[in-house]
Amino acid sequence: xKKVPEATIRRLFYYYxxxxxxxxxxxxxxxxxxxxxxxxxxxxxxxxxxxxxxxMGHKGKGYQRDELENKLKNIMGIDQQHEIALxxxxxxxxxxxxxxxxxxxxxxxxxxxxxxxxxxxxxxGGYIVKNVKYLKESLEKNNIKIVILAIDEEESDEIITQLxxxxxxxxxxxxxxxxxxxxxxxxxxxxxxxxxxxxxCKMNN
Amino acid sequence: xKKVPEATIRRLFYYYxxxxxxxxxxxxxxxxxxxxxxxxxxxxxxxxxxxxxxxMGHKGKGYQRDELENKLKNIMGIDQQHEIALxxxxxxxxxxxxxxxxxxxxxxxxxxxxxxxxxxxxxxGGYIVKNVKYLKESLEKNNIKIVILAIDEEESDEIITQLxxxxxxxxxxxxxxxxxxxxxxxxxxxxxxxxxxxxxCKMNN
DNA sequence: TAGATTGTTAATCGATTAACAATC
DNA sequence: TAGATTGTTAATCGATTAACAATC
Numbered sequence: 001x002k003k004v005p006e007a008t009i010r011r012l013f014y015y016y017x018x019x020x021x022x023x024x025x026x027x028x029x030x031x032x033x034x035x036x037x038x039x040x041x042x043x044x045x046x047x048x049x050x051x052x053x054x055x056m057g058h059k060g061k062g063y064q065r066d067e068l069e070n071k072l073k074n075i076m077g078i079d080q081q082h083e084i085a086l087x088x089x090x091x092x093x094x095x096x097x098x099x100x101x102x103x104x105x106x107x108x109x110x111x112x113x114x115x116x117x118x119x120x121x122x123x124x125g126g127y128i129v130k131n132v133k134y135l136k137e138s139l140e141k142n143n144i145k146i147v148i149l150a151i152d153e154e155e156s157d158e159i160i161t162q163l164x165x166x167x168x169x170x171x172x173x174x175x176x177x178x179x180x181x182x183x184x185x186x187x188x189x190x191x192x193x194x195x196x197x198x199x200x201c202k203m204n205n
Numbered sequence: 206x207k208k209v210p211e212a213t214i215r216r217l218f219y220y221y222x223x224x225x226x227x228x229x230x231x232x233x234x235x236x237x238x239x240x241x242x243x244x245x246x247x248x249x250x251x252x253x254x255x256x257x258x259x260x261m262g263h264k265g266k267g268y269q270r271d272e273l274e275n276k277l278k279n280i281m282g283i284d285q286q287h288e289i290a291l292x293x294x295x296x297x298x299x300x301x302x303x304x305x306x307x308x309x310x311x312x313x314x315x316x317x318x319x320x321x322x323x324x325x326x327x328x329x330g331g332y333i334v335k336n337v338k339y340l341k342e343s344l345e346k347n348n349i350k351i352v353i354l355a356i357d358e359e360e361s362d363e364i365i366t367q368l369x370x371x372x373x374x375x376x377x378x379x380x381x382x383x384x385x386x387x388x389x390x391x392x393x394x395x396x397x398x399x400x401x402x403x404x405x406c407k408m409n410n
Numbered sequence: 411t412a413g414a415t416t417g418t419t420a421a422t423c424g425a426t427t428a429a430c431a432a433t434c
Numbered sequence: 435t436a437g438a439t440t441g442t443t444a445a446t447c448g449a450t451t452a453a454c455a456a457t458c
Contacts, residue, residue, distance in 0.1 A: 013403060017398070051418075057417080059415055075409070091299070091304060092304070105401075105402060105405075146405070178245050193307065199391060200287060202391045203351075205214065236438080249427060253441080255441090262439080265433065426445105427445080428444090430442090430443090
């Protein structure tokens with residue numbers, strides 16, 4: 001099978017969410033034009049995206065809603081629950097713990113770590129913030145393979161060194177730190193400062 | 206002058222931040238190889254990016270640090286302060302108000318709005334949450350042209366209609382709502398659910 | 411059969427990389 | 435002058451779009 005492009009992967013979620021949120025249910029089928037309009041993605045691109053995963057539609061009819069929703073869920077791996085560890089119990093970290101929509105996707109933050117003694121031991125969204133020095137031990141014990149990194153730059157070096165020693169599969173990096181880990185750890189970087197900065201820059205250019 | 210590519214704009218901020226945070230100052234010049242390594246961007250791409258804005262470097266020497274930092278600041282438009290309005294005083298919104306790094310860039314959230322009566326009137330990070338029905342009035346009065354949208358999906362339709370009537374320049378859309386506004390409003394969408402969802406999807410593919 | 415719509419192939423567009431002449 | 439490094443041009447890569455044959 002051909003390699004699925006990065007850009008396609010990012011769009012799968014939009015298709016999925018649109019189907020999930022659209023409870024009008026009644027027409028059993030939805031065509032690429034309709035789903036494309038709702039998600040703001042051209043229908044031809046949508047069809048191409050979906051075709052990477054085999055024949056998902058029905059010629060002359062469109063895509064069967066339930067079927068497509070379930071297939072997408074399965075492809076994205078959110079048909080099962082995932083436990084996630086959060087490193088950094090600052091403002092952003094705390095907001096993420098309380099963010100309901102992750103849970104709707106079966107994504108649960110069940111461990112919270114920080115290196116700030118003021119934060120360790122406190123309760124955030126029902127979980128007690130642990131000392132980051134127990135990170136490795138705790139992730140291995142609970143078999144957690146996904147990490148959200150929401151630390152401040154100042155704390156980063158120490159924590160990045162620790163991360164290198166743990167067998168994790170994926171990191172959602174919300175910090176400004178640049179991670180140079182093992183090739184086979186999936187990393188998505190979401191740099192809020194950079195994003196807002198780009199907005200101002202675009203305004204100016 | 207040639208149109209600056211989207212991708213270039215996003216990278217300018219990395220170059221800028223790297224220079225700003227690197228207080229080792231001592232060598233007056235930094236070459237594209239060094240700055241490229243620090244930011245994780247190939248030096249040839251970096252040079253191409255910068256060249257869109259004229260001759261920024263000095264052949265045989267590299268880029269003069271202060272000069273480049275200031276030019277970038279000027280190009281991005283963060284050499285002056287910007288006031289920003291936040292719509293949505295939920296978990297994410299509150300975290301953004303308290304986020305120090307925006308202020309370091311001269312970006313200040315000075316108005317906060319919500320449509321939830323429980324939130325209106327409360328204080329978040331020193332500012333009182335206003336009723337979103339005063340949005341237009343308040344932004345015009347204070348001449349605010351930049352909006353951060355951090356609302357829940359449920360509230361979105363009403364608020365988006367309101368946004369259409371206001372003369373704003375840029376929106377940083379952290380909600381899952383799809384905005385179809387005037388062509389000349391700059392919009393950057395940062396969809397946290399989609400981003401974390403893509404991470405799980407990449408793990409699976 | 412006629413109409414609708416998918417899935418695929420080729421063409422286009424945009425972004426990155428490689429190569430290197432210009433020049434400090 | 436020799437070495438270093440920029441800025442630019444051409445080549446490559448990857449993503450989107452247009453066109454359309456296949457088929458329900």
